[in-house]
Amino acid sequence: MKHIKIFDTTLRDGQQCPGAGMSYTKNIEYAQLASKINIDILEAGFPSASAEDYKIVNHIAKMYGQQIHSPKVAALSQLRADQVKQTIKALEPLIPSGRAILHLYLPVAPELMKASLGSYANDQTQILLDIANMIHMAVSAGLAVEFSPEAYSQMGENFDFTTEVISTAIAAGAATINCPDTIGRSCYLEGDDYFVNHMNEHAAIMKRRFPNKEITWSVHCHNDFGLALDNSMRAVFQGPATQVEGCFNGIGERAGNVALEQCIMYLKTFGEQHKSQAFTSQCRTQHIRQISDFVDAHMLPRQPHWPISGDNAAKHSSGGHTNAILKNAHVYQPFKPSDVGKQISFVFGPLSGSNHAQSIIQKHGYICDHNERQPIMQFIKDFHCNRRKGLTDEEFMQAYFAYRAPIRVSAIDFEKINNERHFTMQASVFDDHQQIDFICQDSDTATTALHRYLTENFVPFNIQSYRSESKEPGRHAEAHATISIASNNEFFQGKAHDRDIESAALKALVDACNQLLIEQHYAVQIDQPSFAAVGLRD
Incomplete structure (x- = not known):
């Protein structure tokens, strides 16, 4: 089985997505979950972006440094000495255990180079010298280095320049070369210009140039055309990639990164079926739901029909x-x-x-x-x-x-005779139409009178609480009544609404009584035969 490393950039690329940022505490909680699921590398952030980002990366490095087993931690840096030094400092707690990674990047696509680098883009000699110096600085400090030729899939006419960039990075000590489809528009239908084919070419060139170096080839795909999973898996199954980068729930810039849970389950399901080489990750898949739910709750909402971990997936x-x-x-x-x-x-x-x-x-x-x-x-x-x-x-x-429901009330009427109120309920009682009559005497409320009738004719119970409220403004709003009853240490709550507050209370009491009767007659009882219809109390 060929181990495919999982590089989780949820805390870095994922949080670059508008609306997906998390608090300091939640970043740390996420890092704990990432360790639990057993990813290989956690890209904890961009330390030089802000003081808070530095603190997050440094805290995670310290936390993992106290664990015997944990993911390695990567942190992103531009090709600038001050940023590289800041990143080295943030990752310092993991240097003794060999679990600190500087992730350095430089654009190689012609248009992106002009837009991002300005006049610096024209000085290729200086660029190569800076790559060598920055990587040497990190390696000398005890860090591993991953180098990303940004927008690799769009390098176009810059293939030869990209070759020299990669070669310079490896010569300086970079152990991982990451080949991103930065704008998510790569497709196998591009033929020879497909980035996975270029990855194979570059892997072959570097093997000839550095026959004694073990290089990890990594893939980082965005999902703008919905092809991130396909492109990532082609880089593994048809290319040289032994590391996949992405985010849980596929969050990230624009349409997001490849979803790591999809990659992990793809490898688990289809990796062993590959004709020449079996592939697998070392992730504990049983924790996928937990980390996916965390991202859904604290970063960006997950679609119900999202593959693998969505609410509707099972x-x-x-x-x-x-x-x-x-x-x-x-x-x-x-x-x-x-x-x-x-x-x-x-x-x-x-x-x-x-x-x-x-x-x-x-x-x-x-x-x-x-x-x-x-x-x-x-x-x-x-x-x-x-x-x-x-x-x-x-x-x-x-x-x-x-x-x-044994008792179904269709109408409630009352009339006052002398000092008594006489109530009449038209109801279906166990499918038999009946008229329920009860009298409200002296200081009795209608609810008290109905309670007395129900306990005498159906089942004994006590009223525990009653409340009524209006959920809308205005004098014509309906009354919403809630009544709780108890019988033999079991509690039932009835609810009803009516324009008349007294009628709402009576209906709620009937509803609670019905639940008690249903529990007695229709709940499954051990060693008792089930039956579908019952009469009044026997």
Whole structure:
């Protein structure tokens, strides 16, 4: 197995993306996660960019320096002596263990050289001398050096100059040559001018010039045409690259860098199938979800359908898919979700089937017999007819409880006779239409009177709390009532709303009572037969 090193630039290139910057503390937390997942190299930042960036890189270097095993740490620097010295100082804690890397870069694409370097771009002799001096300075201080000919994929007419740049870097002591597709527009359809072909050419030239030196060839691809993964993997499988650079969740400048979780799983899934050489990374893939979730929470939001680690990557809704997965968990998954720290889950939606409905109900510990699946499923779909994007389990079970509700109130009326208020509820009670009558006497509230009726005719319980509020301004706003009840140390909360505050409270009490009855009659009981319909209390 050929080890492909993973170079994580989430903290450097990733944070150069607008809106993706993190606090000092979060940078350190990320470095801890990167160590946990076992990447090979963490590019911790650009120390000379600011005092804060210097502190972050230096803190990570100190933290890793106290660990027996940790990623190496790289830090970026331009071809300037003051920046190189600052970078050496930031990485100093890792120099004794050989885990400090200076990442030096210089543009080689003609247009970029003119735009970035000005008149300096025309003095190639001085450029080569500066490369040699800067690298020698770092190597003498005990650092390893990675050199990047920036915009390598767009070098064009500068192939020979780029050859001399790379050769000078290696002669001075650079151990890694990184070949970036800086603006993300490279494609294998370019033929001979494809950057991976140029990487092969340069690798062959350097092998002839430096036969006794082991050079790591690295690839750093941006995703402007959505080709970052393809280009990175071609550089490995068809080129000389043994190191891949990118960011978790594919963040980075413009359309981002190659997504490291995709590279890692690509190598894990297809690396062993390569005809002449097997490839692998040493990353602990089970931690992918954790680091991906961290980037999603603290840097940039991740799309739900993002490959490998997105929320929907192991989530299913289609009835046909769900039915098959319930029989064989991996028939609709390209890899085991547990490999990346995820689990298969389902979202109930308009295309879901009765098997899916039954599985959710049973997962929550309630009864759904085989002959009930279809009507329950249809009721739930009708109950949430406008939720075309799918239901949470909480919303699904809300509809299930509505289906099971023993008492369904359709109307509430009352009249005052002498000093008594007589209430009448039109209701369906266990599918039998009934009129519920109760009287509010003396200082009783309507809620107290209904509570007395329910405990006498259905099930005993105590009211624990009650509150009512208006969620909108104005005197015509609806009242939203919440009532909590308790029975045998179990608690249930009923909710309802109505334009009349008293009616809202009565409906909320019925809702709470219904949940208690459902728990008694439809929750799965050990060693007790399940049943679909019950009458009043026996």
